Amino acid sequence: IRDITERKKHQNTIEKRERLVTGIINAATDPMFQIDEKGKIQTVNEAASTAFGYTEGEFVGQNIRMIVGGGHAKHHDDYLRRFMETGIAKVMGKERELLARRKDGSEFQVMLSLREVQTRHGSHRIFCGFIRDISQRKEQEQTILKRERLTAGIIESSISPMFLINSDGIIQTVNPAASRVFGYAEKDFIGQNVSMIVGIEHATNHDKYLKRYLATGVKRVMGKSRRLFARRSDGTEFLIELSLTEIETEDGDQRLFCGFVRDVSQEAKKEAITTGLIDASIDPIFQIDRKGIIMDVNKAAQEHFQYSREEFIGSNISMIVGNEHSANHDAYLKRYLETGRSGVIGKRRVLQGRRKDGTEFDIELAVVEVKTGNEIYFCGYARILQYGSSVAYSSTGSVEQQSLRPDDDVNVNVNEKSSTIVDSEGVVDQDDSGSGEDMYDSDESDPDEYFR
Numbered sequence: 001i002r003d004i005t006e007r008k009k010h011q012n013t014i015e016k017r018e019r020l021v022t023g024i025i026n027a028a029t030d031p032m033f034q035i036d037e038k039g040k041i042q043t044v045n046e047a048a049s050t051a052f053g054y055t056e057g058e059f060v061g062q063n064i065r066m067i068v069g070g071g072h073a074k075h076h077d078d079y080l081r082r083f084m085e086t087g088i089a090k091v092m093g094k095e096r097e098l099l100a101r102r103k104d105g106s107e108f109q110v111m112l113s114l115r116e117v118q119t120r121h122g123s124h125r126i127f128c129g130f131i132r133d134i135s136q137r138k139e140q141e142q143t144i145l146k147r148e149r150l151t152a153g154i155i156e157s158s159i160s161p162m163f164l165i166n167s168d169g170i171i172q173t174v175n176p177a178a179s180r181v182f183g184y185a186e187k188d189f190i191g192q193n194v195s196m197i198v199g200i201e202h203a204t205n206h207d208k209y210l211k212r213y214l215a216t217g218v219k220r221v222m223g224k225s226r227r228l229f230a231r232r233s234d235g236t237e238f239l240i241e242l243s244l245t246e247i248e249t250e251d252g253d254q255r256l257f258c259g260f261v262r263d264v265s266q267e268a269k270k271e272a273i274t275t276g277l278i279d280a281s282i283d284p285i286f287q288i289d290r291k292g293i294i295m296d297v298n299k300a301a302q303e304h305f306q307y308s309r310e311e312f313i314g315s316n317i318s319m320i321v322g323n324e325h326s327a328n329h330d331a332y333l334k335r336y337l338e339t340g341r342s343g344v345i346g347k348r349r350v351l352q353g354r355r356k357d358g359t360e361f362d363i364e365l366a367v368v369e370v371k372t373g374n375e376i377y378f379c380g381y382a383r384i385l386q387y388g389s390s391v392a393y394s395s396t397g398s399v400e401q402q403s404l405r406p407d408d409d410v411n412v413n414v415n416e417k418s419s420t421i422v423d424s425e426g427v428v429d430q431d432d433s434g435s436g437e438d439m440y441d442s443d444e445s446d447p448d449e450y451f452r
Helices: 005-027 046-052 073-086 135-157 176-182 206-216 265-280 299-305 325-339
Strands: 032-036 041-044 095-101 107-117 126-133 162-166 171-174 225-231 237-247 256-263 285-289 294-297 348-354 360-372 375-384 389-393 399-403 420-422 428-430
Touching (some): 032 046, 046 126, 107 135, 162 176, 237 265, 285 299, 299 348, 299 375, 325 348
Antiparallel strands (some): 032 041, 032 126, 095 107, 162 171, 285 294, 348 360, 389 399, 389 420
C-alpha cells in the first residue's frame, strides 16, 4: 500500500489552477489561440468562436492559417518555421495589424499580439496569440482621414485667406490665399505672431485682446464678423472683414483659433460712394425691412423730419407717416406682402408726412421693392411739397411742379385718364372722369385702398 494523499492534493491543485486559467481565458473579450510549433491549434477561448464563427471542436487540431487573411495564409507556416530556425522575431513579442478571415470567408482588420509560452520541460514550444478586432476603429480612422483631406482641400481651395493660430497668437497654418493676398511665403507666416498682418492701429494691442478673451471668455470678436485694417508685407493697409472662431480640439489641452479674412476694400469704396450719393440727395430717403423697421436714412430725412439717424434706426417707419394712416401702416405693408397688390410700390403717391414736433406736411412718396436673396427690403423716396405747388404725372411717368393760385383752374392728366393736384391749400383733388383714386378717400383705414 502506498500513501498517495500528497499526490492527490497536488493533482487537485493542478486541476483547480487549470479550471481557473480556463475561466480567465474564456472570460477574455478578445479571441485567444494556443498553437504548437507546427501551427496546430491546441486551445481557443469562447471569444474566438464568437468572432470567427467556428466551434471549439472545429478549431482544435487545425492549422492556425485557417483564420489568416490578406493572402498570408499560404506563407504562415514559413513564417513560423523561419522563427524556429533563426530566432529572428518579426512578429513574436510584438503587436501587428493584419487581416483575419472568418468561417464565411469575410475578412476584417485585427491587431495580433503573439508570445512564446515557456513550458517547464521545454520539450515542446507553445505560442499564444491574442487577437483584437480593430475594424471599427479603422473605419473611424478612415472617416477622420477623409474629413481631414476634405477640410484641407476646402482650405487650400478657399479664395479667402485663412489663418490658424494658437492661444499665444502664433500662426500654425495658412492657406495659399493668405500668401497671395498678404505677400508673404507660407514659411514666413508659420511661427510668427498674427499681429504681423494687423493694421498699425491695432497691431500692438492684438495680444492683449486675445489674452482678455482667454481670461474672461467675453466675446467681442470671437464668433462674429468685424471690419478692421490689415497690413500687407509691403506695409500697405487695406480694409478687411474678419471672422474668428475658436476650434474645439479632441484632447482639449490646446486652444486654437481659425480666422477667415475677406478683402472688402473695393466694396467699402462702393459703399462710401453710394452713401455719399444718397446723402447728397435733397430728398429724404428711407430704407426699411419687411416689418417696416427703418434700417437707414440719409441726411435730408434727418433735416426734414427732425430726427437724428440714431432715433430713426430700429424704429417703425410709421413714425413719419401723417394723418390716420400711421396707425394702419403695418397692416398696409403686411397686406402687400401677403397679396402682392400694390398701390404704392413702384408708383408715386401724395400723402402726409409727420415731423418729430408733430406737424404734418405734404410729401410725394415713391417706394421701390429691393430683393437680395430671400430677403425683401423697401426703399422710399419722399419729395417735400410746398403749399402753392402742384404735382403733375404725365403719361410717361414724369413729374412736374408748378405754382398755383387759389383761382387757378388746374387739370393734370394721369395716364391720360385721371388727374392729381395739390392746390394752394394743400388739398388733393382728382378728375372724376378718370379711373384714378385718391389715397385719402372715404375709407382711409382700409389696407386695400392704401395698396390698391
